Amino acid sequence: xxxxxxxxxxxxxxxxxxxxxxxxxxxxxxxxxxxxxxxxxxxxxxxxxxxxxxxxxxxxxxxxxxxxxxxxxxxxxxxxxxxxxxxxxxxxxxxxxxxxxxxxxxxxxxxxxxxxxxxxxxxxxxxxxxxxxxxxxxxxxxxxxxxxxxxxxxxxxxxxxxxxxxxxxxxxxxxxxxxxxxxxxxxxxxxxxxxxxxxxxxxxxxxxxxxxxxxxxxxx
Numbered sequence: 536x537x538x539x540x541x542x543x544x545x546x547x548x549x550x551x552x553x554x555x556x557x558x559x560x561x562x563x564x565x566x567x568x569x570x571x572x573x574x575x576x577x578x579x580x581x582x583x584x585x586x587x588x589x590x591x592x593x594x595x596x597x598x599x600x601x602x603x604x605x606x607x608x609x610x611x612x613x614x615x616x617x618x619x620x621x622x623x624x625x626x627x628x629x630x631x632x633x634x635x636x637x638x639x640x641x642x643x644x645x646x647x648x649x650x651x652x653x654x655x656x657x658x659x660x661x662x663x664x665x666x667x668x669x670x671x672x673x674x675x676x677x678x679x680x681x682x683x684x685x686x687x688x689x690x691x692x693x694x695x696x697x698x699x700x701x702x703x704x705x706x707x708x709x710x711x712x713x714x715x716x717x718x719x720x721x722x723x724x725x726x727x728x729x730x731x732x733x734x735x736x737x738x739x740x741x742x743x744x745x746x747x748x749x750x751x752x753x754x755x
Contacts, residue, residue, distance in 0.1 A: 537629055537645045537658050574601040574739040577709070581728045584687070584715050592687050592715040593724050595731055600709045601739045605746045607673060607697035607706045613746045614675045614693055615665065617642055623745040624738060628656075638665045641680070648734075655719065657685035671697040687715035710739060 577598040584594035603610055613623070617640070621627045626646050633641040640663045648655040660681035667673045676692035691712035698705060712735070718724075 537631060537643045573743070574599050574736040576732055576736070579732045579735070581724055581731060583724070586687055586715075590687070591718055593718055593727060594713075594715045595727055596713050597731065597735050598709065598711045599735045599739055600707065601743065602705050602707050603743055603746050604700075604702060604705045605750060606704050607671065607695050609749055610693075610695055610706050610708065610742075610746055611665065611673060611675065613742065613749065615640075615663075619745070624741050626734070626738070633660070639663065655685070655716070657716070658683040659686060659689060661689075685717050687717075689714040708739065708742070710735065 577600055579597045579599075580595070582594050582596075584592040586592060613619075615637075616623075617630050617632050617635070620630050626648060628645040628647045630645075631643040633643065642661050642663060644659055644661055646657045646659070659679045661677045662680050663675065663677045665673065665675050673695045674692050675695070676690075678690040679686060679688055682688075689712075691710070691714075694709035694711070696707045698707065
């Protein structure tokens with residue numbers, strides 16, 4: 536897996552989290568108000584989760600959608616470009632490809648979430664799949680198969696549907712995520728509730744920017 540163990544969270548940061556939590560909640564509302572309204576939230580929740588051994592985790596489940604004014608194959612090419620992923624998605628620090636057949640791959644991925652000096656770093660091995668159910672629909676899914684302990688599991692999918700519109704070919708993108716993360720510091724679940732939905736929308740805007748860069752289309 537990538538690098539060294541990144542699970543440690545400074546003790547001082549745990550105390551600081553309590554102090555900054557109110558500030559985080561306060562600044563989240565203006566950020567949402569000025570955000571690009573393009574991505575739409577279908578569902579979002581953060582809850583406690585207890586595993587079969589009695590371990591306590593935080594579970595995040597989300598589903599969002601947006602429309603990209605690009606062909607589906609262009610979106611697939613962007614999602615499957617693992618080498619470029621750290622440049623496309625701000626939460627991905629690094630990726631190493633174990634193997635890639637074009638429709639199935641295994642990747643070692645380091646993800647970093649950083650807010651006001653607090654950091655949650657995670658090293659996972661993901662199994663990725665590309666499934667085409669027809670000429671105008673496909674799914675790119677992923678599931679953790681190895682973890683550094685930062686997550687109990689992480690799985691999700693990008694659902695893609697190409698269609699015609701008055702402005703040309705476009706692709707409806709649905710992103711879903713179901714992940715259980717390690718409970719590391721006080722107020723963590725509240726921070727995830729306050730900022731998680733915004734992060735999902737940012738992820739989809741980053742995808743849109745990357746897809747557009749392959750064939751720019753400014754008419755959103």
